[in-house]
Amino acid sequence: MGRRALGIALWVAVVAVILVAYAFAPRLVSDFHSRDLAEAGIFFIAIVGLNLLTGYTGQISLGHGALMAVGGYTTAALMVHEHWRDVWTIPLAGLTAGVVGFLIGLPALRLSGLYLAMATFAFAVAMPSLLRKFSGLTGGGQGLRMLEDAPLQITGLSGTVTIFGHSMTQNHFLYYLAWGIGLVGFLIAWLIVRSRVGRTFRAVRDSEVAATSAGINLAWTKTFAFAISGVYAGVAGGLLATQNQIVNPLTFTFLLSIVLLVGTVVGGLGSLPGMVVGAFFVEYLPDVSTHVSTAPGVPDFVYGAAIIVVMILLPTGVGGLLKRVARPLTTRLYLRP
């Protein structure tokens, strides 16, 4: 067998494993647990988007929790005020957050590094207050509760969902929805990264001066990265609202933005497959840390300590580890005659 054929076979195998894992993962856990898996999928989408911006374009954002809020509230408001069915609101949730992402990307043209982080952080801090302020649309401090105000718009209210004659529980449906969108989002991100656009992203990250002198439009590249990343965050927010059937300002505090950045860094900046691990890390770490001890302050301590330990052991995140492990194997495939 030629090396090229071996390479293709390897790819087919990887894709097959991913699809099988996608299809059968919920069968390995209890019905309710597939809901947790779905939430990990939601984090996955958000941090893949954040990685495009921070990992590939080098623009730090501490405001992605607020972009998720935009998506979540778009979904909730469309369901409650306009009686849209939950799943159909998700594209619009992505689009709205994409536009907002574009707008907060504008300061990125003048700010860089820590200053950009501060500006986006301010956006995240202001978001809960903004949500309380426009209470006619957002329900104020109470948020919006779809089970009360839009029950007929919820898919799988009765506990089961039927798609193409195939019936499944609501929890399984949420899982397949989140990870289905997650896989498509992953594929798109992968294509972007390997395309001309992805190369301009990396050029901007590595040296803005060099990128400009190579003819790259810096302004366009940065705002585009913010917008596309915003779409991912918005879709994730819309899915979160669909799953919880409630949105509230307390869900979208600045902590969520930090959690997303933690997921991205643990997964590995500039690595897409690592994001799967990053997503599971931020989904399950809170449960693990309250499991250690529930004494006051201990869960928060364990949470922080776990992040520090991971960063010491894996300074380039899980993605960096994957690359280190996989490189000797893959280079052998490509290089040796």
Place this chain on the structure above:
Amino acid sequence: MKRALYLLVGALGALVLATAATGAASETGVTSSQVLIGGTTPLSGNASAYQSVAKGAAAYFRWVNAHGGVNKRKIKYVYKDDGYDPSKTADKTRELVQQDKVFAIFNSLGTEQNLATRAYLNALKIPQLFVASGATTFGKDYKQYPWTMGYQPNYRAEGTIYGRYVAKTNPKARIGVLYQNDDYGKDLLAGLRNGLGKKAKLIKSKQSYDVTDDQVQSQVARLKAAKVNTVMLFATPKFAIQTFVYAQKLGWKPRVYVNAVSSAANIMGLATAGTSKKQTEGSISLVFLKDPTDPKWKQDPGTRLYRSIMKKYKGGNPNDVYAVYGMSVAHTFVAALKKAGKNPTRASIMRAATSLNVKNDPFLLPGMTVHTSKTDHFPLDQAKLQRYHNGHWVSFGGLFRVR
């Protein structure tokens, strides 16, 4: 229209449960040796001080279990961390219902948090008992949400009492209000207006803060600028302490009414330590529990029982009045469970919870009764006023109903 949708949710929900439960012989969460209940509380994050409530309750249940349980069944109480985020409350409550299959949701903490799960639990006809929030809606709206019930004296009533007291004792007061910008703060404010009645004009300034804020310095300065001499402090402990501190920094000493949420002796102790005895002297609040740090209760059998349970069953810091609250609410749950019959069902415990008349709760002020009926879903509706004097609360006046 909304009601019709409700019925639909209820019908569909019942269907799910019917398929989930195996046979009608026993109730979900109840076996011959155990009753499983669950709730949510903030174990992590900003509001994690409130977890003492759940820990006090858990210690009491362990004590009850060590003494034979209820009808030979042990009470297993699981509490999950929601980090004070209502979306997480919704998620964790679903987990308790779908995964752990609890008999009832017990004393989940927070106003928005309980509102987030109320429709879900009522649709599935799962008791949402003795929620840890004084929001009036949990007692008032029982017709729409028959499976939900509050516990402590409600915020609106508390505000009304302060209003009446000011109107009576200081009709020329200039009142300033600092309230949390949510249902809890607004409930207290509405009660205050109600209590002041025609004197509502005495309110000269209203300042609010958001739960996510970190300080209230500018609000305090604005109250002072409005030449207020009486401050209604409708705020959680952190902000209550800050208010005393900032007021002192401004050289300002108004008469402060501290809402019961923040008036625990340990909180007032911190406020005093951060300022001076003079600054907190004369503050007024409402009380319904026996404060374990109050020397008055040192020899009281109820407080001694409380301290021994806290020590033996690892309830945490015994000087934390939130733990007393947890024990009291656990005591009430046990009373309801006993009343719910030999083989309790979700329906029978709701019947029991709506016909309580408990006079022997050792953790409440002497003379208090936990009383409910089909049309009265406010278990605790009595309290006393107390004044902070020389580093201690001193109650005055008799017990009165706070409806």
